Amino acid sequence: MNYTQLEEYIDQLYSSAAIRTPEKINMFDIAQKLDIRLYLWDESSESSHYKGVYRIFLDKRLETCKQWREFAHQLCCVLKKAGDQLEAPPLCQVLDQISSNHFTFHFCVPTFMLKRLPLPADKQKAVAYVSEMFNVDIELAERRISQLM
Numbered sequence: 001m002n003y004t005q006l007e008e009y010i011d012q013l014y015s016s017a018a019i020r021t022p023e024k025i026n027m028f029d030i031a032q033k034l035d036i037r038l039y040l041w042d043e044s045s046e047s048s049h050y051k052g053v054y055r056i057f058l059d060k061r062l063e064t065c066k067q068w069r070e071f072a073h074q075l076c077c078v079l080k081k082a083g084d085q086l087e088a089p090p091l092c093q094v095l096d097q098i099s100s101n102h103f104t105f106h107f108c109v110p111t112f113m114l115k116r117l118p119l120p121a122d123k124q125k126a127v128a129y130v131s132e133m134f135n136v137d138i139e140l141a142e143r144r145i146s147q148l149m
Contacts (some may be wrong), residue, residue: 006103007111014065014110022113022133026147027071031056036078038071045070047077054078065137069108109144111132 003011017033019025031038037053040060045067047056056074058067076099109130115132119126122144131141 003111006106010103010106010110011112013107014131015110020113027068031077034075036075040067042092045072049078049081053092055113061115065135066129068135068139069104069137071108072104073100075107076100105140105147108136108140111148114144114148119145119148 014020017030019030026046026141029040033055037055039055039057041057042061043057043059045056045058047054049055056078058070058074060067061087062070080096080099114130115133117129120129126149127138127141127145129139130145134141136144
């Protein structure tokens with residue numbers, strides 16, 4: 001199967017962090033290997049760049065699967081070095097959001113890992129399996145399975 005540029009980029013990103021299986025995925029390790037400071041706090045998730053240091057702040061009140069999704073979304077913002085969303089025109093803000101969501105789905109459940117899994121033939125069982133293996137919510141797992149099947 002041919003991979004998209006995004007899928008190839010994510011594969012390389014995980015390779016650079018020496019992560020090749022779902023069991024090895026850990027957002028704290030990923031952040032450390034990418035030289036990003038990761039914090040849990042009592043506010044909405046966000047990312048920032050200050051004095052040459054990238055930071056991701058995750059809402060610690062969220063379930064871990066939601067934190068993982070938020071981490072991927074904020075990581076996309078950091079990797080794009082998007083700058084201040086408030087200064088961008090509205091259409092650019094919408095396009096950035098769509099692109100960040102697309103990145104999030106593929107980063108949370110990387111295609112190169114998904115293709116290697118022995119997925120059950122039953123779609124609902126496959127969704128539950130992917131949700132558990134990648135620590136993602138059912139909605140995200142269902143979207144990734146739908147893209148694959």
